[in-house]
Amino acid sequence: MVATLVSGVAKEGSSLDVTNVTKDFAAQDRTNQRTLALDGVSFSIAAGEFVSIIGPSACGKSTLLRLIAGLDFPSSGELRIGTEVIIGANAERGLVFQDPNLFPWLTVRRNIRSGLVALGVAREKNHEVDDFIRLVGLEGFADVYPHHLSGGMAQRVALARALITHPKVLLLDEPLGALDAFTRMQMQDEVLRLWQARLTTMLLITHDIDEAIYMSDRILIMTPRPGRIDRVISLDMERPRDRSHPDFLRLRSEILQLLDFGRR
Amino acid sequence: MRDGAPKVKELADANRSAETNSPILRPPKPQKREKADSAPRPAEGIRRVTLLALPLAAAIALCLHWLAAANEAAAEALLYTYFLSGLLIAALMAIAVQPMWSGLRGWMRDSSPLITAAVVCLVVWELVTSVLHLLPLPYFPGPAGVLSSLVNDSGVLFDSTWHSLVLLLGGYTLGVVVGLISGVCIGWFPYARYWGMPILKIVGPIPATAWIPLAMVLSPSAMFSAIGLIALAVWFPVTMLTASGISNTRASYLDVARTLGAKRSYLIFNVAIPAAMPSIFIGLFMGLGASFLTLVVAETVGVKSGLGWYVSWAQGWAEYGKVYAALLIMAAFFSTIMTALFKLRDHVLAWQKGVIKW
Known part of the structure; x- marks a missing residue:
């Protein structure tokens, strides 16, 4: 287990199918109207694929992620992991937010371990905790409380905590959004390394076009009000990718055009 | 020896760092600030003023007591003399020992201003009561009288404290356990919230002591009714703050x-x-305060033992020395429990x- 965890490739990912998903919310005022957050969203992600979703604020990205996580239910449509329909949240789909949301009352070790405790397998799998602490490079910080950690370190703990239950899909809701530019680039490599070691299916939501191009196999571009998948871009550049390569830059300006931020 | 040791110490300090030495040279006002600031810092020396203030105060107290002792009962006066002499000797010995014992020195630096202030209070008390007779007897005995009550009646006082402790811990534990359970239920389950919240809001704010008439009728013994009342007093804040902590979990x-x-x-x-724990502890502290109040009232009214009972009993016999002795015990007793929490x-x-x- 340790070997596959750290060096070899364990194919842990599972495919994800989103079919014609719609989600509406009751409006905040008394008009009885309903706001459509997602309108007929459909896409598929292959097992072990790394997919990013980019789009302007309030385009329903986070709503979509909550539906996939099982924290919310679609108004219509269907979501499947492999062949199973998603009903409610479980450890199959890990979730990492922009805020690491570490439990402040637990040390780093116990935060990472909390998934095992929640599943009731803490005793059998306790040895994995140290593997994961090593995996995210936090040896020496195991017994520290979260408020002593920097933003990047806290996010590593959050990643380790989400991965220790061996999810089939890892959902990342702007996980690096609050980090400074350098830490962010470093963490991008970190996430890629974790992904390549496990081949967990990754779905990353981001505002950062460079991040999406640097990391993903495919990019889904969403448009707001109501949220729809507007365009899908496949990338077949080799990893590690060069952020200043002409192809990289061309793709970047293409996406900017699509999002209506290009030079007019 | 006693005088020499601190001086050598001070010289050494002066060489080591100008900073520890400098407060001595400063004008009084910043000096006072420095004292407060330096308390948590593990600095090496103690200022001579801090060191000598306590024995000086004890000596003054002793002299004043000798002055007043002529008008007092011999046994009372002697006991207080022993007490003050003991304090003086302990202070002098501490000064002699502290250069070699850094733990004691740290403790002295933190505590000796406070102890000195307490001794000054004793001096003022003695002055106002036994020396100048400004306050009427028997309501305001001097420190010697209170000390002798404390020592002579220690058996009954100890017994009363024990009874109070049993009552308090019984009631507090019961209130906390029930309060935590109901608080978690109200905070987590919407049904429990719907039905529980109105009860909490209506019954909770009634001071537990207002139930005393009902408790006396309902309960088989005063002991049970007191435990029930204390539990009720604790239950309300614990439930309220547990529920709010739970429902505010991020x-x-x-x-x-x-x-x-x-x-x-x-x-x-x-x-x-765990997320609600900070809020729960606020509830536990509020509950503890309420339990002290309820305990004393319940003991004064119904229960025939405990410190509250002792105070009203001593008052009935106009033995005010005992009243103050019991209040001293109460202060120590309650603050110990508070510290434990x-x-x-x-x-x-x-x-x-x-x-x-x-």
Whole structure:
């Protein structure tokens, strides 16, 4: 287990199918109207694929992620992991937010371990905790409380905590959004390394076009009000990718055009 | 020896750092600030003023007492003389020993101003009562009278303290257990909230002592009714703050836990309750204060033992020395329990250290 965890490739990912998903919310005022957050969203992600979703604020990205996580239910449509329909949240789909949301009352070790405790397998799998602490490079910080950690370190703990239950899909809701530019680039490599070691299916939501191009196999571009998948871009550049390569830059300006931020 | 040792010490300090030495040279006002600031810092020396103030105060107290002792009962006066002499000797010995014992020195630097202030209070008390007779007897005995009550009646006082402790811990524990259970239920389950909240809001604010007439009728013994009343007094703040802590658990903690595969029991016991702990402890402290009040009232009214009972009994015999002795015991007793709860909080909420200022 340790070997596959750290060096070899364990194919842990599972495919994800989103079919014609719609989600509406009751409006905040008394008009009885309903706001459509997602309108007929459909896409598929292959097992072990790394997919990013980019789009302007309030385009329903986070709503979509909550539906996939099982924290919310679609108004219509269907979501499947492999062949199973998603009903409610479980450890199959890990979730990492922009805020690491570490439990402040637990040390780093116990935060990472909390998934095992929640599943009731803490005793059998306790040895994995140290593997994961090593995996995210936090040896020496195991017994520290979260408020002593920097933003990047806290996010590593959050990643380790989400991965220790061996999810089939890892959902990342702007996980690096609050980090400074350098830490962010470093963490991008970190996430890629974790992904390549496990081949967990990754779905990353981001505002950062460079991040999406640097990391993903495919990019889904969403448009707001109501949220729809507007365009899908496949990338077949080799990893590690060069952020200043002409192809990289061309793709970047293409996406900017699509999002209506290009030079007019 | 006694005088020489600190001087040598001071010289050494002066060589080591100008900073520790400088407060001596400063004008009084910043000096006072420096004293407060330097308390937590593990500096080496103690200022001579701090060191000598306590024995000086004790000596003054002793002299004043000798002056007043002529008008007092011999036994009373002698006991207080022993007490003050003991204090003086202990202070002098501490000064002699402290250059060799850094633990004692640190403690002295922190505590000796406070102890000195307490001795000054004794002096003022003695002056106002036994020396100048400004306050009427028997309501205001001097420190010697109170001390002799404390010593002579120590058996009964000890017994009363023990009874109070049993009553207090019984009632407090019961109130906390019930309060935590009802608080978690009200905070977590919407049904429990719907039905529980009105009861809490209507019954809770009634001071527990207002139930005394009912409790006397309902309960088979005064002991039981007192425990019940204390429990009721504790139950309200504990329930209220537990419920609010639980229902204010950050939704994202719960979301994260759910995606880690958490079931409801994990969400309640491993997420909501730890997240609510700071709020729960506020409830525990408020409950403790309420329990002290209820305990004393219940003992004064119904129960025939305990410190509250002792105070009203001594008052009935106009033995005010005993009243003050019991109040002293009460102060020590309650503040010890309060300190124990603070220690528990420090232990349970150790993760908050550095997040918020206590």
